[in-house]
Amino acid sequence: MNLTTSMVHSQESIDSLVNHIESSFSSHPSESIYFQTSKDIYETGEDLWFKAYQLDAQTFGLSDKSKTLYLQMINPKDSVIWQEKYSIENGIVSGHVYIDEKLSEGDYFLEGYTKHSFYKNDTTGITPVRKIRIVKNIARSEVTKNPKDTTFRFETFPEGGNLVSGLSSKLAFKATDGKGNPVSVEGAIYEDDKFLCGIKSVHDGMGSVPFTPLVNKQYKIELKNGKIYPLPEIHSQGMVLNLRGQDKEHLNFLLSQTEGLPHRQIYLLGQMRGMICCMAKGILKDSLKISIPLENFPYQGIAEFTLFDSSMRPVAERLVYVHPQKKLYITAEPEKTSFTIREKASIKIKATDEKGNPVRANLGISVYDRAYNNPADPVNILAYCYLSSQIRGRICNPAYYFDEKNSDRKEALDLLLLTQGWRRYVWNAAEPEYQGQPFLTDEINGIQTLKSKKKDKQNEGAEQLIQVFGAEGNSQFLWTDSTGHFMVDPDMMKTLQGGYVYLKPMLSKEFKPTLELVDYFLLIDSIRKNRPHYYPIAVSYHKKEQPLDLLVISSDSTILLNEVTITAKGHKPFRDKMMGRLDSLTQMNLNKAWVCECQPVYLNDYYPGYTHHPNGKYDKVKKLPVEGKGYRIIKYSPMMVVEDIQEIVYSGPLYSDEELLKMNNLWRTKGYYGKREFYQPDEVDIQLSTPDARNTLLWTPSVITDEKGEAEVHFYCSDINTGFIGVVEGVDGNGLLGNAKCEFRVIRK
Known part of the structure; x- marks a missing residue:
């Protein structure tokens, strides 16, 4: 083969590889969801307020592809105790979930699904999830501690994938218990039973040592706990990939191969979230240095580098975290460090990019009693989107790697990617059967059939009219197609918003029209348990003892609720207005x-x-x-x-919903759940003598910063004199994510 033919063959191989990556990613969900909640811990009987960000899976810009969020709340026994649908507007959805008074205490999970974030045969994607702690009374709730586990697990991870005789590389290791909690370890590597070097974990049970193995030697790791572990297989020859350094502009790699092997052409492919960012090629003799400009990677996140030999076979892989500075920088500054009870307070918000330029951002802001903060839930928008949703396995305290107070966070994150992000390459593994098509829809879908044997011929194959009602009784009309199929689109669902959507065939009963409606929640339930569920874990912590305010009691000895709302206590009525009217009409007609x-x-x-x-x-x-x-x-x-x-x-006589629907020739299915406004007292309310025991002072899910990147929120303090936390999270819509926290106290005069 001459040189020209070889170059053409190589280019064809590269093009084939690129096409394979792009087609593979295009068959995976194209959206990711992040949940922000008004606080971490809720008491039974409260409303949980949430905001969901629907992000493009590659860029993390806001995505408007999907229009409907299917939301479920899962209890500690993995049963669904709440499921509703919510309307998504320009990639943002906000709403509330009622925490029933009958719920038992424990950790619950919000899980979200959309048309383009949840595919039927995707067994590798990670379901968007947010943990919620529910207690009966915050004053009597117990501090959550990680359960002790006697199981011990120790693993080693050669950088790039393999140990090769005579080639220097990095050997990383990790120690955990049976629950995935990190365990600090110390020990030594022995070569032919002779001490070679010591090892010691430096962060969450992880560490690494430089190591040059020899194929004719025997190696083992002996830990101080007395356990002994052999090293992975040492290959007699091959290639290794080492990351030798990283600065603000470049990544520096060193490629090495066994001495005496022929010179060969190699390729180093860099990609991020399915986007191919760079391809470097060169001739590898004994070693080769490759410098990758970071400007090739437009976003913050995990970059995946794969080394291919001249036959385009994957040889080694390395995950590297790039551009941690490319984010939304948010500051949140209270007007004062302390306010008096019922005083009007304010927080100034500012959002900029890494260069200090102002950014128009869409932010969610909450202010709540610090007693409702849960250190056992180490999640924020940066940690989830950039890390937890990107690599498999449970991550211990992912927020640690994004807290600038932690000076070792970059080194610790590299250890995490060496041990948890590491994998022996699976490019050649058979792809699972995967259709790459959505199975959820934004609409309500159904089919009308006529069961009468005496069908009017003019009605066969003709379009039929169906009346569609909202929970309030408001209605619209739609047509079936010639096969009886029909659809309630998102716009109609928003018009009828309020819970259930009711459908009534307009043909007379003699045709015996029936409707079949697709329940996508049943389809979700049949699939979701096969998806990975890697919720982060927190290191053990001890909650500082702090005096909690006594419950506020009114003059008539009534204990007030922790959160005051405008509506009555019946958050979720037994029947909506539509069913109530049907019940009344039925009683009048049949009684x-x-x-x-x-x-x-x-x-x-x-x-x-x-x-x-x-x-x-x-x-x-x-x-x-x-x-x-x-x-x-x-x-x-x-x-x-x-x-x-x-x-x-x-x-x-009282009739069940099913009886009422049948009596009135109606069918129903879930539409968009009804909206409510978070209650905030105004200047009149705050003057009332009624005790104010609100533990959540502010929930504003959609604050937009101005052209200067600034915004200001105002709220009234309650009668609770304690410390409060302000949490700000949000996006600029084009791929920058950010968060901030602030604290202040409320005191009595």
Whole structure:
């Protein structure tokens, strides 16, 4: 083969590889979801307020592809205890979940699914999830501690994938218990039973040592706990990939191969979240230095470098974290460090990029009692999007790697990628059967069929009209197609927003029209348990003892709720207005009981055989009985002799939802859940003498900074005198993510 032919063959191989990567990524979900909540811990009977960011899976810019969020809350036993649908507007959705008073204490999980974030056959994607701690009473809740586990696990990870005889590389290691919690370790590497070097973990049970193995030697690691572990297989020849250095502009790699091997052409491919960012090639003799300009990578995150030989076979892989500075820089400054109870407070917000330029950002802001902060939930928008959602396995305290107070965070993050992000290469493994197509929809889908054998021929294959109601009774109309299929689109769902959507065929009952509606929540349940569920873990911690305020008690000895809302306590009524009206109409039409005007008043035809006027013969106005009112009922013998007289309280016939739907030829399915406003007192409310025991002072899910990158939020403090935390998270819409925290105190005068 001449040189020209070889170059053409290499280019074809590169093009084939690039096409393979791009097609592989295009078949995976293109959106990622991050959940922000109003606080970390909730008491039963409260509302959980959330904001979900729908981000492009590659750029982390806001995505508007999907229009419907399917939200579930999962209890500690992995059962669904809440599921509703919410409307997504320009990549943002906010709403609330009612925390039922009957729920038991424990860790619950919010899980979200959209059309382009959750595919049926994707068994590698990580389901977007947010942990929520639920307690009965915050004052009596127990401090969460990581359970102790006696299982010990120790693993070693050669940089790039393999140990090669005579080639220097980095040997990383990690120690954990059976729960995934890190375990500090110390020990030594022995070569032919002779001490070679010591090892010691430096962060969360992880560490590394430079190491040059020899194929004719025996190696082992002996830890101080007495356990002994052999090293991975040492290859007699091959290539290794080492990251030798990283500065603000370049990544410096050293490629080495076994002495005496022929010179060969190699390729180093760099990609990020499925985007191919660079391809370097060169001739490898004994060693080769390659410098990769970081400007090739447009975003912050994990870059994946793969070394290919001249036949385009993957040889080694290295994950590197790049551009930690490319983020949204947010500052949140309270007007003062302390406020008095019921004082009007404010927090100034500023958002900039890494160069200090102002940024128009979409932010979610909450201010809550620090007692509701959960150190056992180490998650924020940076840690989740850039790390937890990108690599498999449970990560211990991912927020640590993004806290600038931690001077060793970059070195610690590299250790994490060496040990957890590391994998022996699987490029040649068979791809799983994967269709790469959404199975969720933004719409409500269904089909109408006619079951009458006496179908009117003009109705066969014709479009049919269906009336669609909202929970409030408001309605619109839609048409089926010629096959009976129909769709309630997101715009109609927003118009009818309020919970359930009701559908009524407009054909007469003689055609026996029936509707079949697709329940996508059932499809989600059948798939979600096969998806990875790697929620981060926190290191053991000890909560500082702090005096909690006593419950605020009013003058009539009533204990006030921790959060005051405008609406009544019935957060989720037994029936919406639509079903309530149907119930009333049904009782009027089907209820045969009536009241006469005799003295005393009698209730007729309510209990079988009990009536004051046999056979209903009564020439005056028959009145309807009143629910809950007491009446007299009487029973006569055939000879009109009184057999029994009773005093009863009238209770009209109640029908189940299923009975009411069937009676009225209706079908229903979940539409968009109803919206509520987070309650904040105004200047009039705050002057009232009623005690104010709000533990969440502010929840504002959509604050937009101005052209200067600035915004200011205002709120009133409650009667709780304690420390409060302000949390700000958000996006610029084009790929920059950021977060900030602030604290202040509320004191009594």
